[in-house]
Structure formats: C-alpha cells, structure tokens
Amino acid sequence: MKNFLESCFVKEVSEITNNMYRQGWDERNGGNISYLIDEEYVREYFPKDVFLRDIELGFTADESLKNKYFLVTGTGKYFKNVIKDPESNLGLVKIDNNGHVAHLLWGYKDGGKMTSEFPAHLMSHAARLKVNQKNRVVMHTHPTYTICMGACLPTDDVIFTRKLWKSNTEAVVVFPEGIGVLPCMICGTNEIGEATAKKMEEYRLVSWTNHGIYGVGETIDEAFGLIETVEKTAQIYMISLGHVVNEIPDEVILGLAKLWIVKIKPGVIDE
Numbered sequence: 435m436k437n438f439l440e441s442c443f444v445k446e447v448s449e450i451t452n453n454m455y456r457q458g459w460d461e462r463n464g465g466n467i468s469y470l471i472d473e474e475y476v477r478e479y480f481p482k483d484v485f486l487r488d489i490e491l492g493f494t495a496d497e498s499l500k501n502k503y504f505l506v507t508g509t510g511k512y513f514k515n516v517i518k519d520p521e522s523n524l525g526l527v528k529i530d531n532n533g534h535v536a537h538l539l540w541g542y543k544d545g546g547k548m549t550s551e552f553p554a555h556l557m558s559h560a561a562r563l564k565v566n567q568k569n570r571v572v573m574h575t576h577p578t579y580t581i582c583m584g585a586c587l588p589t590d591d592v593i594f595t596r597k598l599w600k601s602n603t604e605a606v607v608v609f610p611e612g613i614g615v616l617p618c619m620i621c622g623t624n625e626i627g628e629a630t631a632k633k634m635e636e637y638r639l640v641s642w643t644n645h646g647i648y649g650v651g652e653t654i655d656e657a658f659g660l661i662e663t664v665e666k667t668a669q670i671y672m673i674s675l676g677h678v679v680n681e682i683p684d685e686v687i688l689g690l691a692k693l694w695i696v697k698i699k700p701g702v703i704d705e
C-alpha cells in the first residue's frame with residue numbers, strides 16, 4: 435500500500451497552496467481548495483475504506499457527489515503551512531451515501547475538519563460536473579487586484595468580462611465564456627454556495643465582490659491558470675485605470691477568438 439502523504443495529489447495541493455500564499459493572495463487562513471479524486475486512485479493508497487471519524491456536512495450534498503472522495507483544505511488552516519504539514523492542514527474525505535456526512539480517511543490529524551466554504555465547493559463541483567464530467571478542482575482565493583476591480587465596477591457579469599477582455603489580449607482566449615460576478619454576500623453559508631453554483635453552470639470563474647474569486651478546472655493547473663490570468667489582467671486594469679489611451683479594440687478581441695477558435699460569451703463585444 436502506498437503512502438498517501440507521498441501521493442501526487444497531496445504534493446500538488448501542497449505546492450499550489452504554497453505558491454498562492456507567495457502570490458500574496460491567501461493571508462492568514464484565506465483560501466481553500468477541494469480536489470475530487472477518483473476511487474481507482476484512492477484505492478492505490480487505501481485498498482478499502484477505513485474511516486478515522488465522521489464529520490457532519492451541515493447540508494445535503496448533491497446526489498452526484500455521494501460516495502465521492504475529496505482532498506480538502508482544513509477550516510482555519512493557513513495556506514503557508516500546508517507544505518510543512520499536509521496531514522494536519524488537509525483531509526481526504528468520502529461523502530456518505532445520504533450526502534449528510536463526510537467520512538475522514540486521512541488527514542486533519544489535529545482534530546480539524548473541512549473548510550467552512552465546503553458547501554460552496556461541493557455545490558460548485560456538482561454544477562461543473564453537469565457541464566464537464568472531467569472537472570476535478572474547485573479553488574478559492576483572495577487575489578488583491580481582482581478584489582479591487584470588483585469594488586470599482588457594477589456587479590455585472592458582462593461589464594466585468596468586457597473590462598477584463600479589453601485590458602489584456604490573453605483574457606478572451608483563456609476564459610472566452612467570461613466571468614460570473616456575485617454581489618457582496620455573507621460567506622460560509624449555503625446561500626452563497628447556491629449562488630456560486632448557479633453561476634458555475636455558465637462560468638469556470640466566479641468573482642465574490644469584496645472577497646475573492648472561485649476558479650474550477652480538470653486540473654490544479656487549469657483552475658490556478660484561470661485565476662492567475664484574471665488577477666494579472668485585473669492588475670493591468672487597476673494600475674492603468676484613469677490613464678488608458680490604448681484599450682484593446684473590439685475587432686482584435688473578435689480576431690483573437692477566431693484565431694484560437696474559442697466561442698465567446700455573446701453580448702460582451704459588439705459583433
């Protein structure tokens with residue numbers, strides 16, 4: 435039996451949380467990640483399910499997530515510490531057959547449990563799996579310029595998307611479907627989870643105004659790359675705000691979409 439601590443999953447999450455902390459996005463206990471791991475990979479480390487303890491979810495997980503395994507960052511844990519002690523800061527859980535309980539297989543060794551944003555994560559997983567069965571990662575973080583940009587704009591998907599696309603030629607190619615925007619809401623609740631999941635039916639990125647961003651993907655790299663591109667673009671937007679002479683013309687955005695064969699969100703650029 436292989437040691438889960440040595441698995442590529444724990445290594446990837448440890449490395450990316452360290453990277454995100456170094457970006458300055460995850461102050462204190464900010465940010466959380468959940469990674470859906472297929473049972474065939476779990477079995478390489480755990481030939482059968484032996485649970486350390488059960489943790490109440492506090493809501494009912496979607497039917498599609500029952501008996502699924504997730505590697506999840508812990509509540510109150512600091513991203514900067516994951517790489518030093520993954521077994522305290524991360525946990526591998528299996529959602530039970532009723533969708534009410536998470537069975538702990540590994541981790542949270544100091545008695546911890548999943549991030550308080552786990553409802554938003556699980557609801558986002560369920561929403562994205564309906565769009566793309568290969569989706570595996572939900573990532574939440576607090577990138578500074580993205581939060582600044584959200585504070586400066588109306589809470590509107592089209593306006594936020596357009597400002598990003600007009601600021602950096604990468605943007606339309608990386609997220610042609612655009613970005614969803616939620617108004618300022620109370621985090622850690624089922625309500626914000628449901629609102630995020632609703633946006634996830636259309637987008638891989640959802641901005642939480644005055645708080646941060648959610649990104650999803652088939653891999654850690656995809657989720658991180660989406661957020662990284664938004665944050666870089668938001669930085670360009672915020673630094674040049676009020677001084678822009680050369681905004682990206684609509685025809686260049688349309689030309690990029692044509693060149694890279696991506697279908698862009700309708701109604702953002704005049705076609």
Ligand SMILES: [Zn+2]
Nearest residue numbers: 464465575646
């Ligand atoms: Zn947050």
